[in-house]
Amino acid sequence: MTGGASTDRTRLGYFLGPHGVKGGVKVFVLGDQTQFAALERVYVEKRGWLKVRRAEMLAPGVALHLAGVVTREGAEDLRGLNVYAADADLPEPEDGVYYYHELRGLTLSGPAGEVLGEVVDVVDAGHQDLLVVRHAAGDAFVPLQAPYVTVNLNGKRRPASLALTADAPAGLLDADEADDTDGAGRAE
Structure with missing residues (x-):
C-alpha cells in the first residue's frame, strides 16, 4: 500500500x-x-x-x-x-506481510551490507511499486520487486524487524538528472 x-x-x-x-x-x-x-x-x-x-x-x-x-x-x-x-x-499484518508505511525511514543496504540510502516513500507507479531512495547523489526510484529489492522480515518486532537489501544493477540508484543531456525529449 x-x-x-x-x-x-x-x-x-x-x-x-x-x-x-x-x-x-x-x-x-x-x-x-x-x-x-x-x-x-x-x-x-x-x-x-x-x-x-x-x-x-x-x-x-x-x-x-x-x-x-x-x-x-x-x-x-x-x-x-x-x-x-x-x-x-491498521490491523497487525500476518507473518510475512508488511505495510508500505513500515518501509519509510528504513535503510536500503547492498548485498555486502553497504548503505545505499534511506527509503523516503513508496509510490504506486501503476505497473509496479517503487521505493524512493534518498542517497548522497539525490533521490532515485528503485522497483520494489525481486531481484532488485528483498524485504527481510526478521522476527515479530515491527517495524524495527524489517530490513531491505538491494542487488541493483549499475545505474539503478543514480539520481534523476535535472537536465536532459542527450537532447531526447527537447522541443526545438
Missing part, C-alpha cells in the same frame, strides 16, 4: 462509485480488503476524516457506508477520491 496523503496515513484504495441507493460506496482496494473490517474511520481525500458505519466485503473490493453519506448521489460525489487509514488504525 502506498502513502501519499501524509506519512501517518496509508492509502488503502480509491472510490469507484455508488453501491446501492443508500450511500454505500465501492472501493478499489490496493491491498487486503480485510484491513477495512475493523476500521472506525477513514480519511477521504478532499473531505477529511469520516466515520465508518459499516464495511461490506465484496468480491472483489469493499463497500463502505460512511457517516454523512446517505444517498446514491452522495456516494457518486466520492468517485475517484482516494481513501486512507491512519497507520495506527
